[in-house]
Amino acid sequence: MKPLLHDLPTPALLVDLDRLERNVAAMAERADRLGVALRPHVKTHKCVEIGRMQVAAGATGITVSTLYEAEVFATAGFDDITWAFPVIPSRVAQARRLAERIRLGLVVDSPEAVASLAAERFPFEVWIKVDCGYHRCGVDPTTDAAGDLARRIEAAGMRFAGLLSHSGNAYDHDTDQERAAIAEEERARITSVADGLRAESIETRGVSVGSTPAMTAARDLAGVTEARPGNYAYFDLTQESLGACSLDDIALSVLTTVVSSSTEHAVVDAGALAMSKDGGPSAGRAMGRLIEIAGAPVGSAAPELVGLSQEHGKLDRSLAVGTLVRVLPNHSCLTAACFDHCYAVRGDRVEGRWRVWNGR
Numbered sequence: 001m002k003p004l005l006h007d008l009p010t011p012a013l014l015v016d017l018d019r020l021e022r023n024v025a026a027m028a029e030r031a032d033r034l035g036v037a038l039r040p041h042v043k044t045h046k047c048v049e050i051g052r053m054q055v056a057a058g059a060t061g062i063t064v065s066t067l068y069e070a071e072v073f074a075t076a077g078f079d080d081i082t083w084a085f086p087v088i089p090s091r092v093a094q095a096r097r098l099a100e101r102i103r104l105g106l107v108v109d110s111p112e113a114v115a116s117l118a119a120e121r122f123p124f125e126v127w128i129k130v131d132c133g134y135h136r137c138g139v140d141p142t143t144d145a146a147g148d149l150a151r152r153i154e155a156a157g158m159r160f161a162g163l164l165s166h167s168g169n170a171y172d173h174d175t176d177q178e179r180a181a182i183a184e185e186e187r188a189r190i191t192s193v194a195d196g197l198r199a200e201s202i203e204t205r206g207v208s209v210g211s212t213p214a215m216t217a218a219r220d221l222a223g224v225t226e227a228r229p230g231n232y233a234y235f236d237l238t239q240e241s242l243g244a245c246s247l248d249d250i251a252l253s254v255l256t257t258v259v260s261s262s263t264e265h266a267v268v269d270a271g272a273l274a275m276s277k278d279g280g281p282s283a284g285r286a287m288g289r290l291i292e293i294a295g296a297p298v299g300s301a302a303p304e305l306v307g308l309s310q311e312h313g314k315l316d317r318s319l320a321v322g323t324l325v326r327v328l329p330n331h332s333c334l335t336a337a338c339f340d341h342c343y344a345v346r347g348d349r350v351e352g353r354w355r356v357w358n359g360r
């Protein structure tokens with residue numbers, strides 16, 4: 001007999017398998033329709049089992065945020081991985097050991113990073129990050145910085161893999177039309193840099209873009225070769241507030257127990273180290289959204305999760321001690337990263353317990 005939800009020790013991270021499978025299939029189909037390969041960012045779930053589902057649905061490789069994730073997934077058999085984070089000089093030797101085993105893409109946006117790779121004297125595969133409007137990392141697309149880095153990569157005997165960007169600025173827009181415009185701005189900027197490099201006879205194979213809010217709205221990705229959304233596997237309240245998904249698409253939730261109650265409020269065993277402290281769409285007024293109390297669905301009149309300390313979560317209403325409460329997260333990537341395991345559930349049946357590979 002498979003265990004039931006109410007048998008689980010709390011706090012427990014729950015993955016709704018029906019929704020996950022739907023989300024994975026829908027994005028694979030979307031990438032296919034847009035004519036780009038899909039390289040999902042697995043930092044959202046850090047689960048080998050989910051990465052395998054994404055590959056089975058057509059993903060050509062995966063994206064990771066840490067070398068630790070890259071190593072774990074490589075050990076599990078994934079052999080085409082992009083570490084989509086600016087190269088960390090103190091980890092270049094570790095990256096080389098992995099690049100000797102699998103196809104590992106690395107990302108740079110500075111001559112210093114290229115030099116740290118070149119010093120290893122290994123034919124690394126190197127992507128150049130371009131800032132297409134998010135203004136976090138990446139070279140300025142209106143300058144020749146990408147050309148300069150590409151020439152340095154090639155001169156050092158490494159392989160220039162292509163251009164890569166991340167449209168995190170799509171998170172600032174909450175209509176489909178605006179998010180589509182961000183996706184188009186990203187596409188236009190990165191493909192124009194690629195065209196400029198090709199005009200200088202610099203072979204530019206890959207053109208990699210993406211974020212979940214841009215990818216769920218993009219209408220045309222001409223000139224782009226691959227997309228790297230991550231959050232879409234689970235979605236969350238932030239994506240729902242942007243219109244990138246509906247509440248019924250959110251595959252991740254936290255099961256928590258009321259452990260103390262007064263006439264005014266109740267306390268559950270899901271604090272900041274279960275939910276994360278991402279304030280989400282309500283800028284911190286609600287640290288998640290209750291969707292079930294004692295196994296029964298609740299609507300918008302449900303108590304709110306109004307405060308989090310390390311292990312305590314505070315609800316704005318009294319509830320009997322022992323009551324099980326299920327909460328949707330503001331930001332699923334950070335919530336998932338609070339846990340070492342998740343439970344794969346279908347309805348109220350627990351079908352599996354998967355490792356969440358946290359680590360550095």
Ligand code: PLP
Pocket residue numbers: 041044063084085165166210211212213228229230231232
């Ligand atoms: N690529 C890079 C470099 C990222 O940093 C991220 C997320 O932070 C992604 C892709 C995936 O974006 P999202 O989680 O919005 O799908």
